Amino acid sequence: MMDTLQTIGETALIKRLVGRLATGRDVVVGPGDDCAVVRAGDEDWLLTSDPIIESVHFTAEAEPSQIGHKAVARALSDIAAMGGAPRWAVVDVVAPGDTDVERLEAIYDGMAATAAAHGLSIVGGDVACGPALELHVFAVGSVPRDGAVLRSGTAPGDAIFVTGELGGSRIGTHHLTFEPRLREGQWLREGGWATAMCDISDGLSTDLRHLTEASDVGAELQIDAIPCSEAAMSADDPVTHALGDGEDFELLLTVPADRENDLLNAWSRELSVACTRIGTVTASGQVVGVDAARTHTTLSATGYDHFFGDRS
Ligand SMILES: [Mg+2]
Numbered sequence: 001m002m003d004t005l006q007t008i009g010e011t012a013l014i015k016r017l018v019g020r021l022a023t024g025r026d027v028v029v030g031p032g033d034d035c036a037v038v039r040a041g042d043e044d045w046l047l048t049s050d051p052i053i054e055s056v057h058f059t060a061e062a063e064p065s066q067i068g069h070k071a072v073a074r075a076l077s078d079i080a081a082m083g084g085a086p087r088w089a090v091v092d093v094v095a096p097g098d099t100d101v102e103r104l105e106a107i108y109d110g111m112a113a114t115a116a117a118h119g120l121s122i123v124g125g126d127v128a129c130g131p132a133l134e135l136h137v138f139a140v141g142s143v144p145r146d147g148a149v150l151r152s153g154t155a156p157g158d159a160i161f162v163t164g165e166l167g168g169s170r171i172g173t174h175h176l177t178f179e180p181r182l183r184e185g186q187w188l189r190e191g192g193w194a195t196a197m198c199d200i201s202d203g204l205s206t207d208l209r210h211l212t213e214a215s216d217v218g219a220e221l222q223i224d225a226i227p228c229s230e231a232a233m234s235a236d237d238p239v240t241h242a243l244g245d246g247e248d249f250e251l252l253l254t255v256p257a258d259r260e261n262d263l264l265n266a267w268s269r270e271l272s273v274a275c276t277r278i279g280t281v282t283a284s285g286q287v288v289g290v291d292a293a294r295t296h297t298t299l300s301a302t303g304y305d306h307f308f309g310d311r312s
Pocket residue numbers: 033034077078081198199200201
């Protein structure tokens with residue numbers, strides 16, 4: 001039987017596609033992290049790209065400036081997840097011929113405002129006619145040489161933290177208005193706090209697995225410690241929602257156990273976003289949840305897969 005995207009899913013697809021690519025010696029980190037890392041003189045550059053598509057990532061009714069914000073902020077979130085500073089971006093627009101030009105202008109105003117707020121210069125792109133409105137943002141960030149915080153650096157015993165609150169992003173408008181955690185990501189890199197980090201774009205359970213697989217470790221998650229958003233609290237099962245819902249765009253990071261108290265103290269002095277300890281890295285290779293009664297459950301990846309859809 002023929003494999004299709006719907007039968008193999010996103011993870012297997014990416015594996016099959018990147019297996020066909022070759023990378024040069026100036027590539028520090030190839031496919032598989034939040035950004036690729038390439039070397040250019042004294043700096044390492046972070047490369048990421050992200051499409052948003054009408055009816056998939058936003059509705060026709062969404063506020064145009066928020067659509068523009070989301071397109072740029074998603075790419076910024078990946079740069080934040082490496083501890084990087086945003087530098088430049090190019091944007092491709094695909095749109096049907098009957099698209100209202102003023103709507104597109106308002107989307108660009110939203111993109112420009114978010115880019116300017118974070119020091120990102122949008123320096124070009126292209127337009128093409130297509131069946132649905134799509135914005136493709138290709139962004140470049142930078143870190144000092146060898147400074148990027150990868151998914152692969154954690155070890156058993158490290159404490160797992162998450163910024164902000166999780167879940168319910170797509171119940172309300174959080175997925176259109178979230179703030180990329182750039183300041184927090186850079187602060188974590190500068191202080192050498194995070195041994196591994198990624199952003200939560202596909203849901204905590206899925207992105208935690210990305211991190212544990214990249215580091216060849218497991219994790220024990222304290223279910224009752226997961227900070228649920230107000231929108232998630234309105235769902236039937238807030239924790240399940242917070243584990244599976246995508247588009248939180250918070251940071252998931254690990255810190256050595258002997259530094260976790262120092263981290264929380266320094267964090268509360270210098271940053272205003274919440275930072276919550278939600279578990280511990282283990283050697284098991286499994287991701288398990290532990291509730292208040294110390295009942296263990298193996299957590300499956302319930303987050304968003306672009307071809308399987310929402311499994312939460
Ligand atoms: Mg990411």
